[in-house]
Amino acid sequence: MRDTPTAQLPDVDVLARLRLCERERFVHQHPHSCALATRSAAHFLFGVPLHWMRDWPSPVTVFVRNAQGAELTCVDGHQYADFCLGDTGAMFGHSPEPIAQALAKQAPNGLTTMLPSDATARIGERLAQRFGLPFWQLAMTASDANRFVLRWARAITGRRYLLVFDGCYHGAVDDTLVDRDPVTGATVPRPSVLGAVHNHDAYTRVIPFNDLDALAAALADGQVAALLAEPALTNFGLVPPLPGFWGAAQALCQRHGTLLVWDETHTLSTGVGGFARTHGIVPDFWVAGKAVAGGVPCALYGFGGDTAQRMAAVKCAAPEGHSGIGTTLSANALAMAALEAALDHLHTDATYARMTQAADVLEAGLNERLRAHALPWTVTRLGARMELQFTPATPRNAHDVRRAAHPALEESLHLFMLNRGVLLTPFHGMMLCSPATDTAHVDQLLTVFDEWLAALGL
Secondary structure (H helix, E strand, C coil): CCCCCCCCCCCHHHHHHHHHHHHHHHHHHCHHHHHHHHHHCCCCHHHCCCHHHHCCCCCCCCCEEEEEECEEEECCCCEEEECCCHHHCCCCCECCHHHHHHHHHHHHHCCCCCCCCCCHHHHHHHHHHHHCCCEEEEECCHHHHHHHHHHHHHHHHCCCEEEEECCCCCCCCHHHCEEECCCCCCEEECCCCCCCCCCHHHCEEEECCCCHHHHHHHHCCCCEEEEEECCCECECECECCCCCHHHHHHHHHHHCCCEEEEECCCHHHHCCCHHHHHHCCCCCEEEECHHHHCCCCCEEEEECHHHHHHHHHHHHHCCCCCCCCCCCCCCCHHHHHHHHHHHHHCCCHHHHHHHHHHHHHHHHHHHHHHHHCCCCCEEEEECCEEEEECCCCCCCCHHHHHHHCCHHHHHHHHHHHHCCCEECCCCCCEEECCCCCCHHHHHHHHHHHHHHHHHHCC
16 A cells, blocks of 8 residues: 655644634524424424435525526625536536526426326437437436435346445445445444444455546456446545556456446536536446436436346236336436437537636646645646545545545535535535636636635645
């Protein structure tokens, strides 16, 4: 294991004083959000309709009045340059006009019917053209899509075991919510998971990312149905694949009869068609959600002709009844309308060119400041997404991320920027540029970043 030099960090007392000051500043600036948090707590657990919404470093969650493009406005009237973008759900900007128009047009003509719409054939053709796989199925969320894919994978391979990388992927599939013991390498239950009844660690294997030897060993007994992964880790900090890793990894999967499942919900920001099309790799299953339909709840999974034949065979051979795959609202009329509009107007070269241009400016600005202040920190980038990491080198796996973790510094960065009108993803130092992100938004972030460094005495 390589040695990672200790990154320059601010004085602990300075960091603690700044945290106290920024929390007080937030409360003073956000009286209406504070009042709504108290009022909502009478009816919502932790005062929010989804408990993840409390994962921000602020004393209470910011309550939003409206969001448009790359900006949102809170109930206290503060406007934010949004580099979180709904943790990718609004990757193409908040309420893109083509999506809003498609929803308004469809709404009077039906919301959900559990029947295909007249746009189904057109959408299938566009999906195949854009993402390079001929067959598709829809779901409501990427987590659901992955659950369904893993059911298919186990059914068509006749195998029970799954394989994931340490640090996991972005979603909420129970089978994947396990950890790797750093000493023994064994798969163990994740302590933070609530209400687990089944021993998912008994049928899931966990290995380090970017480790071909570990991958070969995990697949060697021919018992793994599928490897479920993001092309680059994003849920545990941004960890890109090493050059040549995925070509070799896919060859290992094919050699051992293991299906390769790529979840591109976060890496869709890599380029048009996601990481797969950008890098010329075709997995057995390709999954995306969140942003794929412009932020409207919608997810999908694609697969090739041979896989489709195997899926059809096991379905036809099974007794009549519920397959356990799919939900009633999957492919509802609103989601299909939004998906078609997104394919026509958002998943385009022009859209990604604007995202890339903003990301180029942001990356250059951050790196310029790291050099000027002689800070041994790293900006790791993947398409329109990047992360400021408090380590001298881009991490190769989850172990590297854990060693470099500095939660107090991350919290300070987020809250300081939030108090000055810049919203970052609350997990790590992740930043995402939308097609609506312009130089003014980037300049605002960089100016606040300068102020944060000065406040820390760096």
